[in-house]
Amino acid sequence: MKVETSMKQSRGIVILIGVVVAQLATGCATPPPPPAPPPPKLVSYAVLLDNLDGSVGAITFSSPKGLIAVDRSKNAVNLDGATAPYTQDDSIIQKDFGAAIAVRPQPPAIFLLYFESGGAQLTAESQALIAKMVADAAKRPAADVSVVGHTDTEGDAEANEKLGLQRAQTVAQLISGAGLKAIETTVTSHGERDLLVKTPDNTAEPKNRRVEVTIR
Amino acid sequence: MRLPIQMTRVALMAAIAFSGAAWGQDAIGFVKTVSGDATVTDGGKAIKAVAGTPIRLKSVLKTGAKGAMGVTFKDNSVMSFGPDTEVTVDEYLYAPAKGDLKFGASMSKGALNVVSGAIAKLKPEAVSLKTPTGTIGIRGTNFAVKIEPQ
Numbered sequence: 001m002k003v004e005t006s007m008k009q010s011r012g013i014v015i016l017i018g019v020v021v022a023q024l025a026t027g028c029a030t031p032p033p034p035p036a037p038p039p040p041k042l043v044s045y046a047v048l049l050d051n052l053d054g055s056v057g058a059i060t061f062s063s064p065k066g067l068i069a070v071d072r073s074k075n076a077v078n079l080d081g082a083t084a085p086y087t088q089d090d091s092i093i094q095k096d097f098g099a100a101i102a103v104r105p106q107p108p109a110i111f112l113l114y115f116e117s118g119g120a121q122l123t124a125e126s127q128a129l130i131a132k133m134v135a136d137a138a139k140r141p142a143a144d145v146s147v148v149g150h151t152d153t154e155g156d157a158e159a160n161e162k163l164g165l166q167r168a169q170t171v172a173q174l175i176s177g178a179g180l181k182a183i184e185t186t187v188t189s190h191g192e193r194d195l196l197v198k199t200p201d202n203t204a205e206p207k208n209r210r211v212e213v214t215i216r
Numbered sequence: 217m218r219l220p221i222q223m224t225r226v227a228l229m230a231a232i233a234f235s236g237a238a239w240g241q242d243a244i245g246f247v248k249t250v251s252g253d254a255t256v257t258d259g260g261k262a263i264k265a266v267a268g269t270p271i272r273l274k275s276v277l278k279t280g281a282k283g284a285m286g287v288t289f290k291d292n293s294v295m296s297f298g299p300d301t302e303v304t305v306d307e308y309l310y311a312p313a314k315g316d317l318k319f320g321a322s323m324s325k326g327a328l329n330v331v332s333g334a335i336a337k338l339k340p341e342a343v344s345l346k347t348p349t350g351t352i353g354i355r356g357t358n359f360a361v362k363i364e365p366q
Contacts, residue, residue, distance in 0.1 A: 042364035043362075043364065044347070044349070044362055044363045046352055046361045047361075047362075048357065048358075048359050049329070049359055049360055050358060051357060051358045057359075058355040058356075058357060059353065059354055060355075061352055061353075062350055062351050063349055063350030064350075079348075079349045079350060080349065081349060081350050093360070096327055096362045097298060097327055097329055097360045097362070098298075099327070100296040100301075100327050100360065101329050101360075102251075103249040103250070103285060103296050104249075104286050104331070105248035105286040105288045105296070107292070107294065107331065108292040108294075140248070141248050141249060141268075142246055142248060142267040142268035144243075144288075183246065183268045190312075194313050216246070216288045216290075216292065
């Protein structure tokens, strides 16, 4: 029994050596291909772009390594928090963000409508904006609309809350009556709390008697 | 006759209660554009995004490998997503007359373009975008973020 076992083991070792020799032989015949170049390093970053009006804002990146501020067009900051800001290539911005920028919804449009003193009667000029708002909403996918009423400071604040709402409701009815289609229209009043032109209390100011319509 | 009317009323109230629970709360924005696969997940339930899909607080917005999506929020912020991108709306308050303003989102991966809106204009420090390695602060601006898988 003992002899047989040792013979089996030695046969196993011989086969193993044979395999190793064969591998070495083929290795010599065809040299291994040169190692593939490492894949390009993937970097996470934020980049500042021109605002739609051509101006440039600013962003900051804060991490445990500190705060980095960026305020120039195409300036980028890596999200490792350890690299100085640098100018990003247009071609890389296009490659990384082209798909996102292509589906960017158009910026919302804001219309200001003004009222004759004391009531909910639109000025003639503002009346003419109704058709423009209907046309603007029709160009947008799934337009949603906010209608916010404002007053000047003439009269008491509580009455102005109601007047602002009444003005907003008037405009909401006008635009819907003119055929504006929206998936949602919210109608609210800011009364005299949100003045376009700052005035003391009890001051008539036509620019404050307004309804702000935002079409998104 | 009396009983059916009461039953209808109960059913109606139940329907209102149910829809209240299902919708959770008001929309804070809407999907405007979609190309390819994109979803909006509320309370763990994902729905396919189309133009008009509402975004709510805590919504998770996601695009597929070939997807892209554009969203406009109530404060006129605009976010557009490239492929394989995920963003969660953590905080959103937009009541300018009361001074309640907050916009906090987190992005885990992908490519995102942001054009900030009224919240960033009125209260820049109230706007932030969290990333896996740090937080982006916004000072009224158009910017883009790329996050590679870790």
